[in-house]
Each structure stands twice: as C-alpha cells, then as structure tokens.
Amino acid sequence: MVNESSRLSARDWARAALKAIADGGLAAVAVEPLARTLGVTKGSFYAHYRNRDELITAALEEWGRSHGTEGLTEFAAITDPAERLRELLTTVVRAVQPLAPSVHLSLLGDRNDARVRNAVHQVNQARLELLARTYRELGLPPSRAESRARVAYAAILGLSQLAQTDPDAPRSAVLAEEAAALFLTLG
Known part of the structure; x- marks a missing residue:
C-alpha cells in the first residue's frame, strides 16, 4: 500500500493552498479542509509542513515563481x-x-x-x-x-x-x- 504522504508532494499542498487563496484569501487556507479537498488526512500535510504558516509561505513562493x-x-x-x-x-x-x-x-x-x-x-x-x-x-x-x-x-x-x-x-x-x-x- 502506498503511503498517502508519498502520493502528494509539498507542491501539491502549495497548489491546493493557492486555489483556496484565490477563493477566499489567506483566511481560506486551513489544513483540514485542504486535506478533505485533496482526499487525504492531515498526516499528509504534516509530512511536508510543520504548520499553516509554512504552507502559506510555500504557496506564495510557488505563485511568485509560476506567475x-x-x-x-x-x-x-x-x-x-x-x-x-x-x-x-x-x-x-x-x-x-x-x-x-x-x-x-x-x-x-x-x-x-x-x-x-x-x-x-x-x-x-x-x-x-x-x-x-x-x-x-x-x-x-x-x-x-x-x-x-x-x-x-x-x-x-x-x-x-x-x-x-x-x-x-x-x-x-x-x-x-x-x-x-x-x-x-x-x-
């Protein structure tokens, strides 16, 4: 069985956070709803990030690079x-x-x-x-x-x-x- 944290990358989480930001700003970035959207548990998140702030920083860096x-x-x-x-x-x-x-x-x-x-x-x-x-x-x-x-x-x-x-x-x-x-x- 594949570990769910290996199926999703940190970049996948950052991109999901960007979609949430587009819909509702930084306030819309929350781990549990993102995990549900991605079809995983919060454990997948913690395999890549220590906290929400790290995810927001990574998402903004991803947006900065890609745009x-x-x-x-x-x-x-x-x-x-x-x-x-x-x-x-x-x-x-x-x-x-x-x-x-x-x-x-x-x-x-x-x-x-x-x-x-x-x-x-x-x-x-x-x-x-x-x-x-x-x-x-x-x-x-x-x-x-x-x-x-x-x-x-x-x-x-x-x-x-x-x-x-x-x-x-x-x-x-x-x-x-x-x-x-x-x-x-x-x-």
Whole structure:
C-alpha cells in the first residue's frame, strides 16, 4: 500500500493552498479542509509542513515563481517585441474568465501581510520589467516605456477585477484583440 504522504508532494499542498487563496484569501487556507479537498488526512500535510504558516509561505513562493519571472520565460524568449507584446496581452486577457477567482486579486485583501506584499511585489516587478523592456525595444524612451508598461499592466489587472464581478463581460477573445490594438499603438 502506498503511503498517502508519498502520493502528494509539498507542491501539491502549495497548489491546493493557492486555489483556496484565490477563493477566499489567506483566511481560506486551513489544513483540514485542504486535506478533505485533496482526499487525504492531515498526516499528509504534516509530512511536508510543520504548520499553516509554512504552507502559506510555500504557496506564495510557488505563485511568485509560476506567475513571475519563470512564468514569463516563454514570452521573454520571443525576439520580436511587437509579437511578444501581442502574445503576452492576448494570452493574459484570454485567460480572464467571468467570475473566475484570482490569486492576485484575492491577495490584495491580505496586503498587510509581509509575505503577501513580497510575493505581489515580486510578480508585479517581473511583469512590469518585461512590459517595460518590450516597450523600450519598440522604440519608446525608458521613462515612457515604464509608464506605458504600468498602464498596460493596470488595464490587465482591471480586466481581471471586472471579470470577477461581471458575468456579462465581453468575450475574452474580443478583449484580447482590443488590448493588443490599444497597447501596440505607440503614438
């Protein structure tokens, strides 16, 4: 018989915690409900973590990696900056689904927690740096590239927020085309 703690990894627990965070912030991360969701006992949890705080820290690190620099690797590898921006905007906007929970937006409710501030800062910085680099490569001066990156990123976050509350939001494909057209215009 396979030991249940060997079936689930620490990363499995961290990912389950991220789903809970998306649905209800840090307060939603509780060992017993997560164990039930994962179909295991609390013993599996304690094989990987000493306590809930360790799990939250691991979950935030996982989110930081997967949505920060590592999550942007495929886009950063696109050599044509216009194509990179188009792909990035299209992928991100198409991922926005009506009423879908968001880790990023849920974490804003817990922004006074230093771990949350650090994770959100890490993700924001990675995304802003890639956008600013792309706008510089498209010919904008550095200060303008940085401000354009911030506006584009704010629009993406705004679309995510609207999608969480508006079941009648336009289809993401339409929004992706509009975002690409708007943010590829450099004039």
